[in-house]
Amino acid sequence: MSTAIDRIEQLANQDYKYGFVTDVEADTIPKGLSEDVVRLISAKKEEPEWLLDWRLTAYRLWTSMTEPTWPNVEYDPIDYQAISYYSAPKQKPTLESMDEVDPEIRATFEKLGIPLEEQKMLAGVAVDAVFDSVSVATTFRDKLADLGIIFCSFSEAVREHPELVRKYVGTVVPYSDNFFAALNSAVFSDGSFAYIPKGVKCPMELSTYFRINAASTGQFERTLIVADEGASVSYLEGCTAPMRDENQLHAAVVELVALDDATIKYSTVQNWYPGDKDGKGGIYNFVTKRGTAAGRNSKITWTQVETGSAITWKYPGCILQGDNSVGEFYSVAVTNNRQQADTGTKMVHIGRNTRSTIISKGISAGHGQNTYRGLVRIGKGATDARNYSQCDSLLIGDRCGAHTFPYLEVRNTSSQVEHEASTSKIGEDQIFYCRQRGLSTEDAVNMIVSGFCKEVFRELPMEFAVEAQKLLGVSLEGSVG
């Protein structure tokens, strides 16, 4: 007897459609990690002395650290000497215009639906495209520059705006924060940088699109976004990688700083290659993302839709330092086949009258394992702080798992903290009910899953929400069980 859920499982395992490899000549350094490699990366990027020193300190610290074992995920030990820490497509170091981007690379981004030519772009999105270790193109820079907004690759920011980079880098995620943050600080190659000056509301979405192409390389990007007093910005991040049999490491750091009355909205649709249905290959996505709501009335919102990666280890958090500051975390995490995710957030309330909201939706299918791990800390001085957390899990089939680890530390009695959690299952009955009304099994599952995620989807910018919804459908196809 074949049941609806079996049937969805049987549906051909949808190919990961971003799994192609671009044939482009690359400058890839030999595998392995040492002080010399750190020096080499820094030299290739013609970095100032202070940054090299910073990297070296991070590297030395990293060698004394051990990989965290507390996440609820399982994987074979990573051989850090078997990874190449830098790979860049060969091209002119600085581009005069978009036309100089390598046509192969340009074609890659076109294929991914990220046209780099400005005239063809969706109005209102400026893109920084990162291919392996380097940023290859940033669109709409002139228009943004007119408003005083800086949006460029991290390397370029180091060259052109060293004072800003030096002032903020590592202030939110110090290299000592954790094992992967230290590794990233030592070897990061590129990433995006954005600075929104006082009082400026960024008129378009800023977006970075990350693409891992080369084999046996890690991607270690570093992103820094600073919204000065009264500024606001909405930033989108997307990512894909080719299908490869070996696991590839992605250890990024993202730092956000919001000063008085500033707002930063950071949205991610993470679609790194998840590995095949037996768990071979796929990206290890070990990422540290944090924002400091440093100023009064500042606000930081993280929205993430995590559908890819073999393993996800990621806790975008907010340090609510300014009085009345607000932190929000909206998350959908999908694990299908053999994917594992241990994700959640940290809300650290320091200022008075700070508020945070956590909405986490975990979807597990196949043999997927999905863990929500969240910390809410209310500090001594956080008078009248409020937190509301809601963690819902949806199971599809009975071989997957959902786990919830909420941690709560309250040091101020005037605070109010609320936590709600639920676990539900897509039932054969629900699918049959929808089919009896004329819907296909796939549409029924998509409808139920979308319904489950809608509180998160409505936080995403419009086009992204549509994209995320489609992606979710694809991620669950051929697996739901």
Add this chain to the structure above:
Amino acid sequence: MLEITGLCAGVDGKEILRGIDLSVGPGEVHAIMGPNGSGKSTLAGVLAGRPEFDVTSGAIQYQGQDLLEMEPEDRAREGVFLAFQYPVEIPGVNNAYLLKAALNEVRKHRGEQELDAMDFMTLVKKQLGVLQMNADLLNRPVNDGFSGGEKKRNEILQMAVLEPKLAILDETDSGLDIDALKIVSNGVNTLRSPERSTIIVTHYQRLLNYIVPDVVHVLLGGRIVKSGGKDLALELEAKGYSWISGAAAEVRV
């Protein structure tokens, strides 16, 4: 319209239906009565294609097609509608959204243009008027937190919007107060037409005061043991099923 011959079906090797013959012509309303556990819902479920039931022998022709070969969603698109005895709750999915998706599947199948949100709402409002129902259920999650009566009303609303050719109502009257019963009957009667057929599964004669059936069947132990006109329902009410069981035993001898 519907021709069931020698239908045997069960679940996990357990036989429930033991040879059903039933013929429903266009425009006819058939009532199927019988005590709890006699197999009424199983019959309804087999007609709708519920996956847990295995058909072991027999055949079902629906509008000249082999119904058993069709997927549940194709049956629905071809006009088979089941009002569930226990409508299923789907938290998070908007009731109007599901209904719109369902209607558009049916329309696509018929080669008709899909309705946009505006046209859909116009249609639904019209049907709500006919049914004398209010719109309060539309913006809630499907059956989630509905009272028993609301769930049944919602099934009838779906039926009225989808305009099926063969409607199967599985104990839609159970647990309804008299006002809700009138709404449900009103819905069925409104839909009654020479092209549409209805199978009403019920326990009680009460509903048949409002919906007058052409034929009444008694299902007992997985077999139709007696068929007759609308008066059969009254007789059953007066004498109980044991009267039939006795008679059926005699027939078998």
